[in-house]
Amino acid sequence: MTSLTREDLKTEQPISWCPGCGNFGILRALQTALVDLKIPREKYLVVTGIGCHGKLFNYININGFHGIHGRVLPFATGAKLANHDLIVLGFAGDGDQYDEGLGHFPHAARRNIDVKLFTHDNKVYGLTTGQTSPTSPQGYKSKTSPGGAIPTPINPLMLALASNASFVARGFVGDVTHMKELMKAAIQHKGFALVDILQVCITFNRAQTYQFYRDRVYKLEEENHDATDLQQALKRSRETGDRIPIGIFYQEERPVYRARLPQIKTQPLIKQPIKPTKLKQLLREFT
Amino acid sequence: MTRTNEISLLIGGQAGAGISAAGLLLGKTFLRGGLHVFGTIDYPSLIRGGHNFYLLRAATRPVFAQWDKIDLMIALDERTLERHREELVSDGGVIFDSDEISPDSPNLPPSGVQRYAVPLESIVKELNAPKVVQNTIALGAALGILGYGITQLEEILQETFKAKGDKIVSMNVDAARKGYNYAHEHFASEFCCQLKPRTGKHHQHMLLTGNEAVGLGAIAAGCKFIAAYPMTPASPLFHFLIAQAERFGIVTLQAESEIAAINMTIGAAYAGLRAMTSTSGGGFCLMTEGLSMAGMTETPVVIMLGQRTGPSTGLPTYTAQGDLHFALHAGHGEFPRVVIAPGDIRECFQLTIDAFNLAEEFQTPVILLTDKHLIESHITTQTFDTGLVSIDRGKLLPMERYTGPTPYLRFKLVDDGISPRLVPGTLGATVHADSAEHGEQGFVNDTADNTRQMADKRFRKRSEIQKALSRYDAVKTFGSKDADVTLVGWGSTKGVVLEAVEILQEEGRSLNFLQIIFMAPFPAQLVSKALKGKTTILVESNRTAQLGSLIREQTGHRVAHKILRYDGRPFNPLQLVARIKEVLK
Structure with a gap:
């Protein structure tokens, strides 16, 4: 067993999130999940997008790549297929994943690429100073929707379920211990995992506050939810009003993408010899 | 006039009727x-019902482009006759399906041109074969008319259809022989062009496309990953690597978009x-935002950009050289890149x-x-x-264990700007x-x-690449250095220019x-030296002479004349010769 402490996971980078930001809870949940899992830190790769969430890259001392807006999943997909010994953890924001990067989301899910996606879903654009996000509720007022947001919000959990995601969960930054357990379950799940995290932007979103969620969230595991039942999961995913479920909505065992690739059955691509043999044979086919 | 061992042919x-496959079979027969x-x-750009044609040239000297005239045409439908009969040489010939095309058809070429009526449909029926086999019959007939013999075609058919079973092999071999024999029995007069297989050491050659050559290069270089989104004309490279994936341990992934493809590629390279x-x-x-990210994160990726006629959708299945400046400047911000333009299959x-x-x-795209x-x-x-x-992985550190100073500095500021590279895991x-800009x-x-230091670091790499150009043929000169006139070009125009130069x-x-x-980086000194004191003629497949402006920007040299073609079609040697003469008048 490797011992990994929260101290090992810290970096010397000054944290630039607003005091009280929900991101602190996500970072703490991640640190403690990794400590609990006792896996050597070199095995992890964290991939983040652009937004306040993306700064997490600077604050966690595991391999990391801070990419561009919306592209966490394709980058993570390439890295995972290159070296499937890596545990690839994607972190994205709601604007990042459900606006700019939405096109990648169902594909990662249906491929069942073994990448974990944690979305900091605070229902507002934080780093660009408070615009409406794709998960902002209808009527949400911001500088880009002063008259109230016209469209209905994207429901990430329904979208994930409809895209055949094999692990779909929701966490809440106000319950770090619970979120940590969800992260661990996602990491231990074989296949694509979404943990959509109800995050709080204390600066720009005055509607979806800690208190707002505390008044509404309940834990699925406390209400006899059967996470192997897709119909139940879909039903629960539609609860977005007075009661908001957190926990694991759905989980199924399905072969991961790479299991269907004989060329990486035995060892990761990165460990295979690079110089090709049998090239001459191939060239002869053109003579 | 009898011409020997040089022919221009159109099928x-x-x-959807297997035109391209038939052309390749015949090409391999000549190879x-x-x-x-x-x-x-x-x-x-359609799958069924439109008009396709395959242009084939064979000769004892290297050939790189289609000829403007056709010696022998295989017309598998009437439209082929209608569209191309004017392109036939006066003593050329046309093979057509006499079951489908009436001997009185107004589309048949004028007298002087040999009319080779072959009842393709009847022979197909006789063989109890599917319609597509008519192509093989026509190929056999063509070989009979050309006096080439049928041994090579039989060999190629056996190899090509081996995987489909003996029945398909013998059906095609029979079809080729029927066509061949039919030609011998019915077309006594000797055709103007005769083609003979050569004996001796002429067999060290392969016949392949640039896409396949790039694919083979990728395999040879140890490329282990390709993610792409289908797009003509680059898709065949992707298909080729997919077909070789298991054999050579390559992971291939059809991405949901080009944005995904470049990010996946960068992920795999990181x-x-x-x-x-x-x-x-x-x-x-x-892909341009990803390209910029590869530059910033110093991630080595290779992108094959196969140009077609633009702008926008343009002509999806036709050629152009309109993306040179785009390739040079794509991506926001400033970062070093390498842009290389092969001009032939070997390159x-x-x-x-x-x-x-x-x-x-x-460590750059x-x-x-x-x-x-x-x-x-x-x-x-x-x-x-x-x-x-040879495979040179540069400053890549061994993956087993890191033993250098801690913490490891991925972007360590070093003299040549190239930091030792470690991979995660x-x-x-x-x-x-x-x-984001990083320490x-x-x-x-x-x-x-830090911002200044890091930009300087990245651009020190550019200087290093510039120095490294001496290890490569950054430019090539063909013909006498003392010539008065220098033609300048790049990419696929190379072949046709070489043919034109030879003729002239x-x-x-x-x-x-x-x-x-x-x-x-641009080999400015070499180009300056080569163009000094010359009358320069630029040959490019675009509207705005992009290489011309690049040369001006990098060397100050203004090309004297420009020969541009931007109708989606490649130059052909005789037309190019005529345009060069026009310019030099």
């Missing part, structure tokens, strides 16, 4: 006879693989290997700039020498890379000093050809 028919071959498919993606102009547009292979070496040595004419045409080339393949270190360890750093030299003109291969 035309409906889209096996020791001839040089050029073959290209002209097809509209994790330590040699990785590439391929696309055409429109897809490359979507497609060799420069792809070089591209992977350059990408890793200098490399663009292989090709075009439809080069990557979708079949051209004979000397068989690649695998002994010359290495014991004893964590690897951080950031698309040496890879974490964000937006101070003025035979006529006693003094000219040579400067091919520019490295577009970035």
